Amino acid sequence: GRPKGVVLSHGNLSSMVSGMIKNWEWTSRDAILHVLPLxxxxxxxxxxxxxxxxxxxxxxxxxxxxxxVWHLLTSPIIPHLDRSINVS
Known part of the structure; x- marks a missing residue:
């Protein structure tokens, strides 16, 4: 069949990002380890x-x-990395 997907506009993405920054209280002092597929x-x-x-x-x-990942989470290599786990 035809591939399935959702087309998102820049406005959609911008709105989601703004909501994340506000609700999760992101600041320039934060850091995150990215291992998820893009x-x-x-x-x-x-x-x-x-x-x-x-x-x-x-x-x-x-x-x-x-x-x-475990090495990065348990060492001070990444400054300001919050070692808590967010589940959403």
Whole structure:
């Protein structure tokens, strides 16, 4: 069949990013570790566009590797990284 997808405008993305910054209280002092695929909305909006829009740090990993992620989460390599886990 035909591929399924949702077309999002720049306005849609901007609105989602603004909401994330406001509701999650993102600031330029925040940092996030990005291991999600960029073809998924969560990876694009929550973990890439939101921190970059507010000037936060976004550390990109090329793929998910549990040992590497654990190393990054348990070491001071990434400044200002909140070691809590957000579940949404």
């Amino acid at each position: 073809h998924h909305l969560h990876g694009i909006v929550n973990v890439l566009l939101t921190p970059l829009t507010c000037g936060a740090t976004c550390v990109m990993e090329p793929k998910f590797d549990a040992r590497r």
